[in-house]
Amino acid sequence: MGSHKKEAFGTEEQELAELAKALAHPARIAILKELARRQTCICGEIVEVLPLAQSTVSQHLKELLQAGLIQGSVEGVKSCYCINRNAFTRFEHLLQSFFDTTMAQKGCC
Amino acid sequence: MGSHKKEAFGTEEQELAELAKALAHPARIAILKELARRQTCICGEIVEVLPLAQSTVSQHLKELLQAGLIQGSVEGVKSCYCINRNAFTRFEHLLQSFFDTTMAQKGCC
DNA sequence: AAAATTTATCGTAAAAATACGATAAAAAAT
DNA sequence: ATTTTTTATCGTATTTTTACGATAAATTTT
Secondary structure, eight states: OOOOOGGGSOHHHHHHHHHHHHTSSHHHHHHHHHHHHOSSOBOTHHHHHSSSOHHHHHHHHHHHHHHTSEEEEEETTEEEEEEOHHHHHHHHHHHHHHHHHHTSSOOOO | OOOOOGGGSOHHHHHHHHHHHHTSSHHHHHHHHHHHHOSSOBOTHHHHHSSSOHHHHHHHHHHHHHHTSEEEEEETTEEEEEEOHHHHHHHHHHHHHHHHHHTSSOOOO
């Protein structure tokens, strides 16, 4: 019990679910917004903006990285993150086709 | 410790995160697609389509209900679910403004 | 060289999500 | 009236997520 079972679904569904999961916490949405807001894609000032400990923010950043929504590069002792626009575009396309499918017909309830 | 901390963020961020979380599992995406596919918004044939136990599907349906993405009505012994188009529209708007914000400028990495 | 800064990772704890079987409750069929 | 069907809920086990403090590793600053 409590297993995965996610492999049993289509790859598009899995992909969309993964990306949606990355957005499934307000902290990560806030991080993405903050990364977009700063013209310099600077890093751990994010920690100052969020009401979370540094290690927790680092963990959220890691999840966003794994989902592919952000990119990171080390710059001296500071790490620099920024939005991965390609992944965002892919995300938009997946959502588009999802909404196209689900909103196609009138509701019946 | 594993507390919430979600209240510390903006309501729009919380709202979007909630909706994204509802999409954060392929089974729920598959359920929504199936509900949209059938012209009659019928119910637990979903169980036959998904590779999950009846109780698990029921649990996923409950989460979709709580997120507001579907509506349910009891019809005799069968329960009938269908997509809540209003919630979907709201979801689309929230995503729109999120993408508008995050895709506004060129990446810098 | 020593101290301070920055960030990732480890360890840990608590909470939430995932999944199933068993069971209950209600309606339909026999 | 009894049996069957349908679905929600309960109990439980496992896994994942969330969060923090402590620490390590690397680079600056002093």
